[in-house]
Amino acid sequence: MAIIEKLPDKIRARFEQDPLFSAKTDLRSNGHFGEQWIAFTEQELTLWERDGLQLLKIGMNDLKEARAVNGVGGGTLLADTAKGPVVVARYTAALSPLFGFAAKLLTAIAKGEERPAVSEKEFPRYCPTCDNPLSEGTQVCPVCKNNGKVIARMLKYAKPYKSQMIGAGFLLVLTTLVELIPPYLTKVMIDDVLQPKNMGSALLTIVAGLGLTALLLSVMQTVRGLIGVWVGSKLMGDLRKDIYSALMRLSLAFFDRRQTSQFIGRVNSDSEAMRQFMTDGVIWVSGESLRVIAIFVIMFSLDWKLTLFALLPMPFMVIVSMKMWPKIGRRWYQQWRSIFRLNVLVGDSLQGIRVVKAFGQESTEMSRYSEANREVVRHNIRIEGLWQGMFPLFSFIAGLGTLLIWYNGGRSVLQDELQLGTLMALIAYLTMLFGPLQWVSQMINWASNALSAADRVFEIMDTPSEVPDVRDPAPIGTIKGEVAFNRVTYGYEKHHPVIKDISLHVKPGEMIGLVGHSGAGKSTFINMICRFYDTDEGSITIDGVDLRRISQSDLRKQIGVVLQETFLFDGTIAENIAYSKPDATPIDIMRAAKIANAHDFIVRLPDGYDTRVGERGHRLSGGEKQRVSIARAIIHDPRILILDEATASVDTETERQIQEAITRLIEGRTTFAIAHRLSTLRNADRLVVLERGKIVEVGTHEELLDRKGAYHKLVEAQQELSKIKGVEG
Amino acid sequence: MKDRYEIAIADPEEVIFSRGQGGVFQGVVGGKPYEELIVYRAFPFLYTTQFISIRDAKGEELCIIRDIAELDDESLKEIERELQFRYFLPRVTRVDSVKQKSDLWLWELQTNLGATRIAMRNLHEHMQFPGGNRIILTDINGKRCEITDWQALDGHSRKQLTDVV
Numbered sequence: 001m002a003i004i005e006k007l008p009d010k011i012r013a014r015f016e017q018d019p020l021f022s023a024k025t026d027l028r029s030n031g032h033f034g035e036q037w038i039a040f041t042e043q044e045l046t047l048w049e050r051d052g053l054q055l056l057k058i059g060m061n062d063l064k065e066a067r068a069v070n071g072v073g074g075g076t077l078l079a080d081t082a083k084g085p086v087v088v089a090r091y092t093a094a095l096s097p098l099f100g101f102a103a104k105l106l107t108a109i110a111k112g113e114e115r116p117a118v119s120e121k122e123f124p125r126y127c128p129t130c131d132n133p134l135s136e137g138t139q140v141c142p143v144c145k146n147n148g149k150v151i152a153r154m155l156k157y158a159k160p161y162k163s164q165m166i167g168a169g170f171l172l173v174l175t176t177l178v179e180l181i182p183p184y185l186t187k188v189m190i191d192d193v194l195q196p197k198n199m200g201s202a203l204l205t206i207v208a209g210l211g212l213t214a215l216l217l218s219v220m221q222t223v224r225g226l227i228g229v230w231v232g233s234k235l236m237g238d239l240r241k242d243i244y245s246a247l248m249r250l251s252l253a254f255f256d257r258r259q260t261s262q263f264i265g266r267v268n269s270d271s272e273a274m275r276q277f278m279t280d281g282v283i284w285v286s287g288e289s290l291r292v293i294a295i296f297v298i299m300f301s302l303d304w305k306l307t308l309f310a311l312l313p314m315p316f317m318v319i320v321s322m323k324m325w326p327k328i329g330r331r332w333y334q335q336w337r338s339i340f341r342l343n344v345l346v347g348d349s350l351q352g353i354r355v356v357k358a359f360g361q362e363s364t365e366m367s368r369y370s371e372a373n374r375e376v377v378r379h380n381i382r383i384e385g386l387w388q389g390m391f392p393l394f395s396f397i398a399g400l401g402t403l404l405i406w407y408n409g410g411r412s413v414l415q416d417e418l419q420l421g422t423l424m425a426l427i428a429y430l431t432m433l434f435g436p437l438q439w440v441s442q443m444i445n446w447a448s449n450a451l452s453a454a455d456r457v458f459e460i461m462d463t464p465s466e467v468p469d470v471r472d473p474a475p476i477g478t479i480k481g482e483v484a485f486n487r488v489t490y491g492y493e494k495h496h497p498v499i500k501d502i503s504l505h506v507k508p509g510e511m512i513g514l515v516g517h518s519g520a521g522k523s524t525f526i527n528m529i530c531r532f533y534d535t536d537e538g539s540i541t542i543d544g545v546d547l548r549r550i551s552q553s554d555l556r557k558q559i560g561v562v563l564q565e566t567f568l569f570d571g572t573i574a575e576n577i578a579y580s581k582p583d584a585t586p587i588d589i590m591r592a593a594k595i596a597n598a599h600d601f602i603v604r605l606p607d608g609y610d611t612r613v614g615e616r617g618h619r620l621s622g623g624e625k626q627r628v629s630i631a632r633a634i635i636h637d638p639r640i641l642i643l644d645e646a647t648a649s650v651d652t653e654t655e656r657q658i659q660e661a662i663t664r665l666i667e668g669r670t671t672f673a674i675a676h677r678l679s680t681l682r683n684a685d686r687l688v689v690l691e692r693g694k695i696v697e698v699g700t701h702e703e704l705l706d707r708k709g710a711y712h713k714l715v716e717a718q719q720e721l722s723k724i725k726g727v728e729g
Numbered sequence: 730m731k732d733r734y735e736i737a738i739a740d741p742e743e744v745i746f747s748r749g750q751g752g753v754f755q756g757v758v759g760g761k762p763y764e765e766l767i768v769y770r771a772f773p774f775l776y777t778t779q780f781i782s783i784r785d786a787k788g789e790e791l792c793i794i795r796d797i798a799e800l801d802d803e804s805l806k807e808i809e810r811e812l813q814f815r816y817f818l819p820r821v822t823r824v825d826s827v828k829q830k831s832d833l834w835l836w837e838l839q840t841n842l843g844a845t846r847i848a849m850r851n852l853h854e855h856m857q858f859p860g861g862n863r864i865i866l867t868d869i870n871g872k873r874c875e876i877t878d879w880q881a882l883d884g885h886s887r888k889q890l891t892d893v894v
Contacts, residue, residue, distance in 0.1 A: 033843035074817030086751025094870030
């Protein structure tokens with residue numbers, strides 16, 4: 001099978017047949033941006049200039065091994081030859097997966113081993129039309145995507161409230177029309193009543209008309225306002241819900257790379273910005289544009305020549321708006337980012353408040369905060385200032401039109417070419433017209449704020465989960481608990497694998513103890529079983545079914561976890577124990593707690609099972625929290641159990657109690673346990689020793705001790721340590 | 730025996746760096762020749778030419794160079810080149826444009842290593858401000874560029890940057 005990026009013709013011409021592999025580098029040998037081509041056949045490895053000049057040739061016979069040595073932001077493909085290592089090509093980080101694969105393939109050829117299979121992940125993907133990078137799992141290029149889509153997508157949220165929105169729109173049309181009546185009545189009053197000094201019933205009728213329209217207006221505005229509030233709140237609720245569920249759906253890998261407290265602000269403020277645009281914004285735009293049109297129609301019918309003067313400043317305002325539009329959007333984003341940084345900072349120092357206090361660093365934190373705060377203030381002034389400057393400018397420009405009408409209209413009135421009432425009506429309409437025009441700047445503000453918020457929100461929603469559920473998952477029912485790793489490789493960052501080529505078969509009900517130095521890959525190993533991450537290579541099966549084919553909710557039902565860092569949710573102890581089984585009876589809860597050795601201390605608490613435990617269960621000690629979380633795992637009744645350093649941070653007596661609880665818990669379940677204290681793994685059926693992501697030894701405690709290998713060393717080191725501790729104590 | 734927990738600062742007289750025939754960075758450290766050496770910056774942002782950790786091909790630390798300026802000319806030249814290869818961080822000399830197209834930010838840049846273009850999904854996760862007027866730009870694929878002092882760039886570049894910094 002050949003892996004080929006199409007070679008330029010001049011290079012291709014130098015080969016008799018298609019090479020096995022060819023690819024373009026994005027750096028030249030001297031480390032500058034540019035391109036060179038690497039290609040290899042079964043016989044030789046070559047590097048070319050685009051114009052067909054050969055730069056390097058290594059015969060496969062000379063090649064011992066090839067390595068992709070990744071630096072920071074880039075890397076080098078090295079070939080180990082009989083004469084020492086040789087630099088083949090250099091590339092930026094964008095191509096490291098590709099060259100990582102090239103190195104593997106070359107090594108396989110050189111050593112005559114089985115060729116690695118190529119996976120789609122290894123190739124950087126670019127949009128065919130605009131050459132911009134595509135993100136994983138998507139086919140749509142973000143740049144080529146239709147620009148109006150964001151607005152359309154945003155408006156989709158308004159769809160369920162169509163009838164209310166239409167109602168509000170209808171009222172809006174009515175209000176607009178009614179609003180236009182008073183100036184006309186004024187005109188009639190001046191021209192037909194006041195000037196002819198014609199005191200009749202007309203004055204009273206007109207005043208009554210003015211009063212009636214005012215009443216009508218305020219009623220309709222109230223109704224419209226109420227609808228607006230209702231729809232707005234509902235919309236906002238929907239949006240928040242969607243953002244939150246999008247967050248919950250994302251894989252752990254997404255959160256590993258980000259500070260989580262930032263999302264609190266995002267869920268709320270971004271949805272508010274979008275809501276504001278959709279309700280106030282949309283209603284405003286449609287209402288005001290309608291009004292502008294209606295006013296122009298009336299003004300033209302009153303006096304079209306004078307109306308043209310009013311139009312003079314318009315092109316200017318449109319041009320300014322168009323010019324300002326992108327700038328305002330960017331400044332909104334800038335402002336948002338400075339608040340974002342501030343939030344991250346606050347989240348950080350509050351989460352670590354114990355460390356801050358312990359080292360007495362409150363003043364450092366305060367000065368860090370005030371620096372970030374200064375940035376927010378600066379950006380705030382920039383964006384608000386921009387729009388504060390725009391508003392008066394727009395009013396002034398628009399006001400020039402009024403001056404022109406006053407002057408020209410006044411002359412016409414003096415020359416008796418125009419009635420005074422008509423001029424007054426024109427001026428009145430013009431003032432009404434400027435209202436909406438001035439609001440154009442406010443509208444720009446709203447819209448660009450909403451659009452940048454929508455961008456960020458949809459970015460979260462569009463991020464594909466790295467552990468997607470299959471469309472029709474295999475039904476697994478209650479499993480037996482057989483777990484198998486088949487040549488599994490995984491790295492949090494691709495091509496920096498933490499787990500390498502691991503194979504292990506675990507029988508139902510077996511207890512496996514995972515041991516090794518920290519960083520050996522133990523936690524990653526169990527994360528893989530929970531499918532917090534998907535394998536890069538190889539597969540994991542449960543009862544012979546590939547993990548990826550099992551729906552995640554089914555899987556989690558079968559797996560129970562007791563983690564090193566116990567997390568209790570805000571709620572009572574009972575709620576925490578019944579977390580995975582909300583329909584558990586009080587008896588169930590107590591039974592689970594009893595097995596977990598937690599019942600006694602819980603009952604002794606003043607509030608018993610109804611004791612509220614805070615965000616991190618502050619009122620309970622480490623060992624108590626641990627036992628609550630064991631009870632949580634027991635009530636879950638999983639077939640596969642994972643214990644990650646369950647007894648890491650407790651004293652010996654508590655450890656004994658927890659150990660006892662665990663012994664009862666693991667009965668009949670497939671168990672994977674990690675522990676630093678090797679003594680806690682005595683009960684394990686088999687111990688798996690991991691070193692730098694690879695399994696180095698498997699066997700029982702005794703077998704491994706006899707072998708005098710890696711495990712033996714670990715045990716010795718620990719005995720040494722306990723001796724030291726013994727002296728200290 | 731050497732203390733394992735002591736930082737081994739190299740005597741500049743005792744290290745020589747050169748480049749092998751195959752273009753690989755190599756040298757003699759403490760009288761012992763190595764055909765492949767790897768350089769690590771201990772403080773990649775703060776001290777780019779100081780506190781360089783020299784390691785063998787397996788990643789074992791051999792020594793720390795306090796300041797590469799203390800080395801002889803040839804060694805200095807090679808270690809500088811090697812640092813540039815391993816820490817691929819082109820220095821931006823001019824920002825041609827910063828455009829937002831739909832939800833991708835596209836930067837057209839001139840760097841000391843040639844012209845390039847980088848694309849970011851957003852700014853808040855791809856721009857870092859390590860302090861001062863320094864900016865590190867990271868694109869979707871992990872390619873990075875550095876602006877050492879954005880205030881010191883030419884007027885055109887600064888104008889492009891005002892609304893994104």
